[in-house]
Amino acid sequence: MRKSSLFGPSDIPLKPEEYRLLRDLFVAKIGVHFGIESRFSLERRLRERLSVLKLATFAEYYQYLRFHPLAMAEWEEAVELLTTNETYFFREDYQLRSFKNELLPLLAKEARVRKRLSIWSAGCSTGEEVYTIAILLKQSGLFVGWDLRVYGSDLSKRCVAAARKGIYGPASFRSTPDDVKREFFVMKPDGHHVADPIRSICQFGQMNLLDDDKARLLGRADVIFCRNVLIYFEAEKRRRTIDIFHERLYPGGVLLLGHAESLLNVSTAFELLHLKEDLVYRKPKAFALGAE
């Protein structure tokens, strides 16, 4: 007998038809697509839930997620297993440089009357991206006396709670310059705490990007960061999410995607904006219809 069977049904197989059912369910609910190459990874990730719920087959798990009275709670567990939460401060720094040196001055000029800037990090995982953006805003020195807000949202409750705490270990700092770490973090026994002036402009919430009602809870945004999220999405859901972003942006507002993601073939509603080190997508100002 294999040792791991002590801990549950380690050898329950994910049959091809079960794989298809679960794959389609996950796409429908959270947008994340598991291609055929991920079948075994799916099997591995979900086996633990079968054992906890004492289910004999993946088909039963599928039924549970769809119809069980506790399905809502189970989705939260499933989300933790199905999503990739990998993230760190100052990830993809070339893009962040463009953001700070080119985009921010542009925004500072355009929003100088309202003196308010609202930035959304959609799919923020444990919050590093949100705090990175807040640090860049402070460092730029362009917004003294402004009302600045950086909103972070993620599907995973656990991630949102961690983001709110704002305490980080070494893995999060793999590409953070030392001076930044000293200036914007406070070292304590349990880790590096994000400094108060940064924290106080960041707010977090739990959202499924496919839920447009939830997305509308956020006011309009000047910039939306959605990096390394859509790569996991099925094409149709990706399109839908981008439509939501388009709606939530101010005319002239900008969408920043991860380097492996592009809007090619997805939307013609955005125009390409060429920055020195990056290409970003902008909602045309014509959408203003005289509003601003």
Place this chain on the structure above:
Amino acid sequence: MTAADIATRLAAPEPEARRVAAQEIAKLRGKDAATLLLRALADDDWRVRKEAARVAASVEPRAIVMEALVAALHDKLDIGLRNAAVEALVGVGQDVLALVVGELGKLDADGRKLAIEVLAGVPDPRGARALEGCLEDPDPNVRAAAAEALGRAGASGDEARELATAALVSALGDAEVGVVLGALEALAALEVRVPWASLERLARDPLLRRHALAAAARSREPAALAAMVAALGDPSATTAKDAALLLGDVLFEVDDDDVFARLRHAVPATEEALGRVRGWARGEDTRLRGAALAVLGLARSEVDVALLVDALADDAVAERAELGLTLFGQGAIAPAIAASRIALPAARGASISMMPMLALGHEADVVAQLRDALRSPLPDVLMGALKGVAMAGGGAELACVVPLATHPEARVAGLALSALFSIASRQPDAAVRLLAELDPTGPDAACGCVLIDAAARGGRRSTDADLAFLRTSLAQGAVLARKAALEALATLGGEAASEAVSFALADEEREVVLIAVRAMGRLKRPEPLERLAGGTDDPALVSAVLRALGDADPERFVAAALPLVSSPRPEIACAAVEAFGRVDGRAREDGLFAALDHTDPEVVKLALTEVARIPDARALARLGMCLDHAGADVRKLAGELLGNAGGAGAQALLRARLERERDPGVRAALTTALMTPPHESVE
């Protein structure tokens, strides 16, 4: 089954076979039915008799059945049959009245008592008039039965109630103790306040004293109350105990300084009587203990304060002890402080929390005591002290309260925040000064939010710094701080506050979301709420969202809530029904009336309960319609609610349904409803 079949089976040896046969009688027509019914009513086995009585109402022709049943009242030998006939006659209802009343003159004394039972069971003014006549019967047992029966006259309408009241008060002059007792009981059942003048003489009779005092307690006349106090010294311990219990109830129920003053004037009875009361206050019987504690408070003797303070720690009598101390007033402060030093923590806390109330008008005198108690290591004492400073504390106390808002015991922390709120509402300037020392990213964030909230509600203009403080608190870790920030943001209002609150609807903690929902309502921002209402299957969230929508925009509330009333999920439909119950006007009726058509009886019942609160004729009519609902449960509730509503209209609906109703449970409910004493009328 033919009549012959039934006759055979009614002779079967097994009672169950005879019971089933009795059931079948209802399906027969003609003279045989009445004969067989009588036979079944005379069965040896009570189950058969009961069944027969139950079906009597549906046996036709009624005239023959009724005649046979009335004839059975004359039977001198078969007691079982006579009792069953009474039950059957009650079951038939109003149709039997004329016949039974007409028979009164022909029956012997036992028979007249049975007839009186029938009249008592069938609510109708004609019956009440006949019962009044029976109070003049030569036989004392018949008079006593009539008096008792008149206690149910409330079911026969206001006219019958008045007639019964007058007749019963004059029956108090009857020479027979039994009749007087019956009359006293009946007057109690009718909740009549009998003037003391009619009771005084009775209170001197040892047999009647207890009952007369009980009636006196209801009258609340000064002389009556004095008599109760005097009875504490009654030679009979039972009477004295009864007097104490009655007095305890009067003290607890009445909130009238005049009554207290009158009673206080009458106390102390005698030292001996007080000694007795003290004994009860230490005794085992909790009801008597509670009453005695209240009486001791009235007597205001310093030696009893320690007893009262100790009793505060005992949940069974704490409320009465609190009442006792309140009645005692300011004079209790010093001895209470002394006593609380050596009392159990719970008693200490409770007595400390009462200080400001005892010191009414001189609160400053007790603040030092309260501050002292705020340093206690004991949660019970802290809680008492926080309740006390909430009432009496000034700006200087704010800083002592702040550290307690992070107390590990959640109840202490919660009370600390509410104390801050109360004090800050009275002292907005002190609140603002303290705010400058608090850090929105630290553990005191929740306190700061509460101070901002209270000061703003007190009319202080808020600043950008306030808004920044709240937004920072909302972004930071603690759930409590987030909740407090949301409440305060809703108070402040404005665009930035609304934006922050709106995003908090996506908070990962459900309790924060619920507060954010309420805050959106206060901010009058219906749009996100509307979207939430349809998009969740969490009943608590639906309920909160609808409540908030009602606050924000009544029209949109109706649009969002109306479809939910017919949700196939009963929990959701119930949440919508409750929400409609809270709004005013036509919308409320539309929502609730729609819910009355729901297929789930629980939803219908909830809607009925809400409809019953609407004081108009349309609502009354809808309640009446539910008397014909398919579900017996629903009919029963509709009956009860109409009974509570009272008034001639409701009574007419109830009586009409009682005529048709066949379900015994519903019939019983309708009869009880007809007897409910009137509150304010609905018409």
